[in-house]
Amino acid sequence: MRKISKEIKEKSKLSKEEWKEYFYGHWYFGGARQIEHEAMFPEELPKRLIKMYTFVGDTVLDPFLGSGTTIKVALNLSRNAIGYEINESFLDIVKEKLGLKQSLLQFSENIQVIRRQASVNVDEIDYLPRIKDAKPKIDPKKLNFKSDRLYRVVDIIDEQTIRLNTGLLVKFLGVKIIKREEAIEYLRDRILKKEVYLKFDNSVVVDGNTVNAYVYLKNKIFVNAYLIKTGMAEADKTKDYKYKTKFVELEKRWKNG
Ligand SMILES: C[S@@+](CC[C@H](N)C(=O)[O-])C[C@H]1O[C@@H](n2cnc3c(N)ncnc32)[C@H](O)[C@@H]1O
Known part of the structure; x- marks a missing residue:
């Protein structure tokens, strides 16, 4: 098992209130307005999970990036982040979310976009999340x-x-x-x-x-x-x-x- 320094543990600590709220059986917080991407979740969701299960400096992987909510939150919480997104048209939204759109630099030195050779024809991928498919009712x-x-x-x-x-x-x-x-x-x-x-x-x-x-x-x-x-x-x-x-x-x- 890896050793985590005292300093990192201290920096990653949840407050008493956060601990109580996060480790309860279920959570209540508002949803995200679906204005940029049709299946965005609120920042509070990855925030809680990242704070619960990672330390400052760890790397968070989101294999289904969408609008980039998870990596935005991970970076804000001083974690590293990697996101995969199959649909390149979301890149602008991700950049906007990360505040890169306004930046004069093409990409910040800490953030890279790597385009990979598609092994399948992306156009044929039928992934179209729809709000009407979402089930907002409490399970x-x-x-x-x-x-x-x-x-x-x-x-x-x-x-x-x-x-x-x-x-x-x-x-x-x-x-x-x-x-x-x-x-x-x-x-x-x-x-x-x-x-x-x-x-x-x-x-x-x-x-x-x-x-x-x-x-x-x-x-x-x-x-x-x-x-x-x-x-x-x-x-x-x-x-x-x-x-x-x-x-x-x-x-x-x-x-x-
Ligand atoms: C539910 S959305 C994620 C939304 C995200 N949580 C947010 O807050 O914006 C899922 C995303 O995964 C992408 N996706 C689907 N299949 C994928 C794959 N095989 N590899 C990478 N991304 C994929 C879709 O294009 C879509 O943007």
């Missing part, structure tokens, strides 16, 4: 955490929606609120500002920023079940989910006193 599998992460509830949006400190909106899965005022009061008194963890099931994603989930307080109180058990809500019978039978049973028990 349910990614939300199915192994380790339970705690979130803080920062807002009660309505009787069935809370906002977490990551900006994610969460609706109570399997729950149909029937006593709106009472439910809001309960959420404000007992859930707002508290730490919760989430579990997921079917139909997780409502939209790009909202998920359906089972919400648990740190002390394991199951909020969805509690809402039904106390008559503030009924079980949602319009869709299938893991705890449907349990929720219907809780609703019956409440109704039968």
Whole structure:
């Protein structure tokens, strides 16, 4: 294993906040406007990965350069970078991104563009990323955490929606609120500002920023079940989910006193 000097380790260090945020199960940050290339990702994505997995002075390889987001970030983070791009028409965009367009020098002394002899006919390569192919919805599998992460509830949006400190909106899965005022009061008194963890099931994603989930307080109180058990809500019978039978049973028990 290679030895990394103390100085390099120090320069590559993540702050406590970065460490906590980067090594959590999933990340939330804005996307990139697709103005130059149709499949650009935001700088925050390579930034985090580069800071997590490389040291200052290491070399980052991006085999699918596109508009050059990864190498731009790598260079900014004092890493070396190599990028491969099959479509030469992106070169201008890459240069623009790296700030080389404005430079009087053809290329900076630290940056080289090497054209390689194509071993295939590039014109025949059918690579055309399209925005419509992108799936901006949150992948349910990614939300199915192994380790339970705690979130803080920062807002009660309505009787069935809370906002977490990551900006994610969460609706109570399997729950149909029937006593709106009472439910809001309960959420404000007992859930707002508290730490919760989430579990997921079917139909997780409502939209790009909202998920359906089972919400648990740190002390394991199951909020969805509690809402039904106390008559503030009924079980949602319009869709299938893991705890449907349990929720219907809780609703019956409440109704039968
Ligand atoms: C999804 S885009 C990368 C976008 C990039 N992450 C950004 O932020 O701009 C993939 C890029 O890989 C290039 N590409 C596809 N096949 C390639 C290959 N065999 N060798 C090099 N580049 C390739 C495409 O031309 C396209 O620009």
